[in-house]
Amino acid sequence: MEKIRVGVISLGCDKNRVDTEKMLGILSDEFLIVDNPESADVIIINTCAFLESARKEAIEEILWASALKGYNPNLKLIVTGCLPQKFVGDIFEELPEVDAFLGVSDYADIKEVIHKTLKGQRVNSVGEPRGECGTHRILTTNGYAYLKIADGCSNHCTYCLIPSIRGKYRSVQMNDLLLEAKSLGKTNELILVAQDVTKYGLDLTPKTSIVELIKELSKLDNICHIRLLYCYPESVSDELIEEIRNNPKVIKYIDMPLQHADDTILKLMNRKGSFDGYLALVNKLKERVPTIAIRSTFITGFPGETEQAHERLIEFLQKAKLFNAGFFAYSREQGTPAYKLPDQIDGKTKNKRLRALYSAQKKVVKQNLKEYLGKTISVVCEGFDQNALVYYGRAYFNAPDIDGKIYFFSADEIEYGKYYDIKIQKVDGYDLYGDRL
Secondary structure (H helix, E strand, O other): OOOOEEEEEEOOOHHHHHHHHHHHHHHOOOOEEEOOHHHOOEEEEEEOOOOHHHHHHHHHHHHHHHHHHHOOOOOEEEEEEHHHHHHHHHHHHHOOOOOEEEOOOOHHHHHHHHHHHHOOOOEEEOOOOOOOOOOOOOOOOOOEEEEEOEEOOOOOOOOOOHHHHHOOOEEOOHHHHHHHHHHOOOEEEEEEEOOOHHHOOOOOOOOOOHHHHHHHHHOOOOEEEEEEOOOOHHHOOHHHHHHHHHOOOEEEEEEOOOEOOOHHHHHHOOOOOOHHHHHHHHHHHHHHOOOOEEEEEEEEOOOOOOHHHHHHHHHHHHHHOOOEEEEEEOOOOOOOHHHHOOOOOOHHHHHHHHHHHHHHHHHHHHHHHHOOOOOEEEEEEEEEEOOOOEEEEEOOOOOOOOOOOEEEEOOOOOOOOOEEEEEEEEEEOOEEEEEEO
16 A cells, blocks of 8 residues: 655754654654655644744745645645644634644654544644653754754743743753664764753753763764754853863854843843853853854844944944854744833834844954964865855854855865865855865
């Protein structure tokens, strides 16, 4: 009997990607996974709902997929993840073309739900946020893999919907994470992710820590390097800094979402940091780990952000000299405390400030990257640019998808996933260009 064909569309962050990969792992023994959703009997869309823009993207994908039913009346459409977790009470009736909804912790039910839809049932299988759905995954990345070490969040920043979507912070048991990491096979780069990786293990019994997890993961022969994303700055301890410094498997890179640098705005955001505290932390990291690449993200246009607060953030960027930074205009999300704050900022002002922040950081990045001109750095090859006829890859200071790339020429054909010594010849924006030695 021919297998049912399933196509999966994954939206949102790398944590969502891990959920999708686990869902693929559950499906793979019974269904045929197809790359092109248009050829599928069942389309699954794993959604994000963190921001209005993410919800809009999800709805557009749902409508696109539902239109395929005009060509294939037997097509089944299943929507999973954050959108139904938060809004299933509304969208179950508003999107009758969707055959089933599952929440952020319901992926273990996906096979049963598919069979129900194939029998003509319409299903709402959204439950409460809870534990992970196993360790088996079908990877959608090459050479690197994400490891979601916790779900949910208990920080309660005033702009954020995550606690109301994914629930309180829940660490995955260390033994499960070690089994999952082992199952990934040879992995050049294991990227630890959660809403806040620094809180890992504090909710477990007995308690453990992110440092202990890193130590245990480092013992695995199949894991070559470990990268840390999404470290809450106030929890970046001296112990963690020393582990980054001394552990040869830990990439000298850290992503710390600071969100702002003006003391008043940070307080309104319910962030515990300050301009001086953040700058001291950045300087401590650079002093203890001289080669470290520090990345962060910032929100502009938060309610009450004055021109002085905006300039204070630019001043921070100029002093901190972060290796990379991303910037986002504040999104007013109903159900968050910030939604009701006075002095909301208009869109035109947000966009103007957004451009100013990118301009300020671009100058910093240019100076950071110029330090590599004429030097030789190790780069993992990830592909070939058919237009420019050069290879591209990443150095230790480039996380996948969010940072720049290294483009390089090689007279000989080379292998993807392997490291090569590249002599840097040029800086262009956020990217470097060079030649293979």
